[in-house]
Amino acid sequence: MKFFSEIKENIAISYQAINSNKLRSLLATLGIVIGITAVTLMQTAIEGINLAFEKSIAAVGADVLYVQKFEWFGTEDWSFYKNRKELTMEQYDFLNKNSQTSTVMAPSTGVTRTVKFKDLSLQNVFVLGTTFEYQEVSGFNMIEGRYFTQRESDGGYPVCVIGTDISDAFFENTDPIGKTIKVGNYNFRIIGVIEKQGSLLGLFSLDNRIIIPLERFFNVFGDKRGLTFNIKAADINNVDETKEEVRWIMRKARKVPYGSADDFGLNAQEAFKSTYESLTGLIKVIGTMITGLSLIVGSIGIANIMFVSVKERTKEVGIRKALGARRSTILSQFLIESSMICLMGGFIGLLIAFPISLIIDAFVLPTAMPLWIVVLALFISLMFGLLAGFFPAYTAAKMDPVDSLRYE
Amino acid sequence: MEPLIEIKDVKKLYVMGLEELYALKGVSLDINNNEYVAIMGPSGSGKSTLMNIIGCLDTPSSGEYKLNGKNVNEMEDDELAEIRNKEIGFVFQTFNLLPRINALSNVELPLIYSGKKKDERIELAESALINVGLEDRMNHKPNELSGGQRQRVAIARALVNNPSLILADEPTGNLDTKTGEEIMILFEDLWSKGNTIIIVTHEEEIAQNAHRIIKIRDGLIADDYLSEKGKLIAEKTKQQTISV
Ligand SMILES: Nc1ncnc2c1ncn2[C@@H]1O[C@H](COP(=O)(O)OP(=O)(O)OP(=O)(O)O)[C@@H](O)[C@H]1O
Ligand SMILES: [Mg+2]
Numbered sequence: 001m002k003f004f005s006e007i008k009e010n011i012a013i014s015y016q017a018i019n020s021n022k023l024r025s026l027l028a029t030l031g032i033v034i035g036i037t038a039v040t041l042m043q044t045a046i047e048g049i050n051l052a053f054e055k056s057i058a059a060v061g062a063d064v065l066y067v068q069k070f071e072w073f074g075t076e077d078w079s080f081y082k083n084r085k086e087l088t089m090e091q092y093d094f095l096n097k098n099s100q101t102s103t104v105m106a107p108s109t110g111v112t113r114t115v116k117f118k119d120l121s122l123q124n125v126f127v128l129g130t131t132f133e134y135q136e137v138s139g140f141n142m143i144e145g146r147y148f149t150q151r152e153s154d155g156g157y158p159v160c161v162i163g164t165d166i167s168d169a170f171f172e173n174t175d176p177i178g179k180t181i182k183v184g185n186y187n188f189r190i191i192g193v194i195e196k197q198g199s200l201l202g203l204f205s206l207d208n209r210i211i212i213p214l215e216r217f218f219n220v221f222g223d224k225r226g227l228t229f230n231i232k233a234a235d236i237n238n239v240d241e242t243k244e245e246v247r248w249i250m251r252k253a254r255k256v257p258y259g260s261a262d263d264f265g266l267n268a269q270e271a272f273k274s275t276y277e278s279l280t281g282l283i284k285v286i287g288t289m290i291t292g293l294s295l296i297v298g299s300i301g302i303a304n305i306m307f308v309s310v311k312e313r314t315k316e317v318g319i320r321k322a323l324g325a326r327r328s329t330i331l332s333q334f335l336i337e338s339s340m341i342c343l344m345g346g347f348i349g350l351l352i353a354f355p356i357s358l359i360i361d362a363f364v365l366p367t368a369m370p371l372w373i374v375v376l377a378l379f380i381s382l383m384f385g386l387l388a389g390f391f392p393a394y395t396a397a398k399m400d401p402v403d404s405l406r407y408e
Numbered sequence: 409m410e411p412l413i414e415i416k417d418v419k420k421l422y423v424m425g426l427e428e429l430y431a432l433k434g435v436s437l438d439i440n441n442n443e444y445v446a447i448m449g450p451s452g453s454g455k456s457t458l459m460n461i462i463g464c465l466d467t468p469s470s471g472e473y474k475l476n477g478k479n480v481n482e483m484e485d486d487e488l489a490e491i492r493n494k495e496i497g498f499v500f501q502t503f504n505l506l507p508r509i510n511a512l513s514n515v516e517l518p519l520i521y522s523g524k525k526k527d528e529r530i531e532l533a534e535s536a537l538i539n540v541g542l543e544d545r546m547n548h549k550p551n552e553l554s555g556g557q558r559q560r561v562a563i564a565r566a567l568v569n570n571p572s573l574i575l576a577d578e579p580t581g582n583l584d585t586k587t588g589e590e591i592m593i594l595f596e597d598l599w600s601k602g603n604t605i606i607i608v609t610h611e612e613e614i615a616q617n618a619h620r621i622i623k624i625r626d627g628l629i630a631d632d633y634l635s636e637k638g639k640l641i642a643e644k645t646k647q648q649t650i651s652v
Contacts, residue, residue: 002523009520020508319504322465323565324493324521326486401465405504 006329007336014337017309018344028305028361029345031298031382036349037356038291040369040377046284048367053276056201060269063236064137065102065243067095067185067229067250071265073275084263086226091253095229098249101242105231106133107214115210116182125166126209127183127394129217130230136229145177145192148213152191156215160188161192163207164196181210186220188212201272239268295380298345299388306338306392317396318404331397338389339382346381410477412573412604413439413462418471420457420627431451432576433627434471441572444599445606446618446635454627455608456577462606463496463575464488476574493521501578503558505550511537511561512546518569536564540594556587564593574598576607580614592617 018025069084092107099105108130115125128134131151144167148159160183167176176190188210197206233242247266256263310317317330325333354369361367420432431454439445447455456461460466461473464480475491483491492498505514506598515533526530537546540560550558559579566574576595580588592614599605609615619638623631634642 005523005525016509095564315504316506319506319523320517321489322463322492322498322504323518324489324569326489326521328486329521402460405500 007332007335010329010333010336011242011340013333014340018339018340020136021309024305025341025344028302029298029341029348031301032295032342032345032384033298033349033352035291035295035298035384036346036377036381037353038294039288039380040350040353040373041357041367042287043373043376044353044367044369045360045365046287047373048357048361048365049280051368052366053201056199057269057272059138059200059206060272061137061139061232062269063233063239064268065231065233065239065246066265066267067231067246068265068267069380072267072271074265080261085254086224087229087264088227089211091250091260092227092229094253095231095246095249099231099242099245100233101238101245102231103234104133104136105229106131106137107227107229108134108215109217109227111225113184115166117179120170122166122169122208124208125183127217127221128209128211129214129221130211131214134211134230137232140197141195143195144175145190147192147211154215156213156219158186158188158212158216161194162190162211163194163205163209165205166207166210167193169387183210183212184220187266188216199236226278239270243268243405295384299342299384302338302342302345302385302388303392305341306334306389307395309337310334310392310396313396314399314404314407317399318401318407321401322400322405327397330399331393334393335386335389338392339385342381342385342388343378343398346378349381350377353377361379411438412441412443412476413437414472414474415462416472417425418458418460418461418468418473420454420466421469428616430627432461432468435624435627435629437622437629437632439604439606442599442602442604444595444604444617444619444638445622446610446612446615446620447606447608447624448615448620449624449630451610453624455624457627458575458624459575459606460607462573463498464491489521495571495573497563497569497571497574499559499566499574499576499579500561501581503550503562503582504553505558505561507550509573510547510549511542511553511564512563514550515565515568522569532568533564536568537561539567540564542607552561554587555583556590558564559583559587559591560594563591568599572604574603574605576605578608578610578613580609 015195018380067087068088070081074081089107096105108128110126110128112124113127115122132148132150135147140160143164145161147161148157151157160181162176170176170181171179176193178189180187180189194207194209194211199205199207231242232248233239235241243266249263250264250266251262252264309372320330357367415435415437418432418435419430422429422431429603435454435458457466461468462475464475464483467481475495480488480491498514506517512533514529516529519529530600534546535587537543538594540563542560542564545553550561553561559582563579574595578634579595583591588611594603595607596617597625605618607614607618615621616635617639619635619641621631621633621635622629
């Protein structure tokens with residue numbers, strides 16, 4: 001009880017002291033203002049880039065595995081990969097029959113072709129051949145029409161669903177459903193439009209796509225192309241289990257001898273993440289350290305001003321002690337004063353960082369300032385305040401009352 | 409009855425580089441409850457040093473000091489702070505008010521350090537200021553007050569926690585004669601209410617307000633006698649005892 005009332009009184013006293021020395025307190029805390037601004041901006045940028053990254057790989061699906069000929073981010077020499085064989089439909093059927101830990105899977109393959117509608121044409125459209133299960137694996141919705149059925153899929157019907165880029169380019173004012181487009185040299189009837197999916201890592205548009213039944217694909221574009229097996233894990237929290245299972249089934253299907261390495265790639269969203277983290281991790285650490293350095297410089301400034309302030313107020317300390325202030329009371333008075341100055345700096349820093357982060361967000365990079373950054377910034381300022389104030393406050397606390405009363 | 413203040417062979421040594429200086433060379437002194445004492449002596453004789461020791465602001469280099477029967481030599485820093493806060497009211501020659509806060513807040517200070525609540529503090533500080541006749545100056549800062557008014561604020565501050573012992577080191581030293589006399593009336597009043605009062609002064613007239621005069625020279629007590637007033641009072645109490 002006594003402890004809290006003492007802190008309360010000291011807050012009032014510190015407020016008084018800061019208030020009657022506004023300009024100096026403000027100048028003293030400038031370093032902290034700059035430090036907190038820098039640290040906060042750094043964190044909002046990191047946070048923003050992280051969020052943008054997560055968004056940009058969302059289409060990959062956190063619970064989807066992709067069995068392919070190669071790993072996405074292989075690290076071995078080319079000689080390690082060069083003898084690998086394509087994945088086949090027999091292997092797919094074997095996998096599909098034996099997997100217990102996946103809900104649904106679909107094989108797929110693709111080419112790029114020019115797509116035409118009347119006299120309009122689009123080059124380099126990605127044509128994906130897959131089965132009716134693909135929508136469920138991928139998890140996208142249709143904004144118009146529907147996805148193809150098992151009958152259309154198995155029968156290799158000349159139907160297709162298109163991405164929004166294509167519907168925007170060809171059917172600005174008309175209904176695309178039922179229209180026929182030319183993919184390469186072959187006609188396909190549009191039965192649906194997929195909702196906008198954005199792009200992968202901002203590079204590869206997922207909306208510039210046409211999806212057709214795999215059977216049809218084999219017929220018109222050939223069946224020698226490598227396949228991808230798209231597998232949806234049964235439990236999103238246990239993707240690793242599915243991954244292991246798929247690995248063993250695939251090794252069996254491809255007759256990989258015991259003890260030798262996989263001859264296929266088993267890919268997942270996580271591969272993007274770990275690659276992203278290994279690329280950006282060091283940058284983040286260094287950035288945080290450099291901006292953190294400005295806080296340390298700032299707190300040295302505070303310590304400096306606090307030493308001057310304590311020296312100047314030697315007589316005040318003497319008077320307070322003569323009237324019954326204990327050492328701990330004086331210590332906490334000056335600690336609270338320096339913490340309040342730093343908190344003020346932190347607060348101003350946040351007020352500056354917030355609009356700047358909005359400007360950066362609008363013109364340069366995505367940023368995000370969640371509450372935890374605000375709380376952390378204020379907490380850090382408080383800590384630096386305590387740190388910077390400790391030695392000055394300690395000097396004040398151990399002053400001799402008679403000597404300090406005599407001080408002029 | 410046990411004396412309020414018991415000082416036995418107290419010495420205070422100051423060391424400055426190679427030079428050693430005894431500000432007090434062995435002072436022994438008893439002061440009872442409700443005494444009114446003036447300490448006199450030439451400049452540098454050790455009056456302030458003695459006052460600081462009595463007021464628990466300083467500790468003796470050797471010798472013994474008991475306040476209210478408790479040995480001050482053995483006390484920790486925090487205990488001394490508590491005694492300064494609760495038992496002792498200090499009045500200084502240079503007032504020693506905090507310049508940035510008003511009279512009321514200055515008087516509140518000792519109450520803050522004894523942990524009183526805000527409401528109670530305001531009430532006590534106000535009545536202390538009213539007692540010294542400053543009811544219309546409570547919100548003035550020290551630099552908006554005259555010397556006499558500042559010393560009244562300082563006295564209100566010394567009294568606000570109701571201490572039994574009032575120590576005043578040249579309380580009138582910075583005041584003109586008339587203002588000084590007004591301050592002395594306040595002390596007289598305090599004494600009649602039962603407080604023990606010790607003042608340091610250079611001026612004979614001021615010292616004559618006290619009942620006992622102690623003269624210090626070169627860090628030693630040179631004289632210790634009753635003033636005219638003190639003799640009168642002693643006479644009166646004697647007569648009272650006889651007539652009873
Ligand atoms: N902190 C100190 N360091 C060294 N010497 C000191 C210190 N404080 C006091 N003295 C010396 O001790 C002696 C007594 O000082 P003190 O202040 O008690 O004198 P005083 O009787 O109060 O004088 P005045 O009437 O001028 O106030 C002086 O010679 C002074 O120089
Ligand atoms: Mg003196």
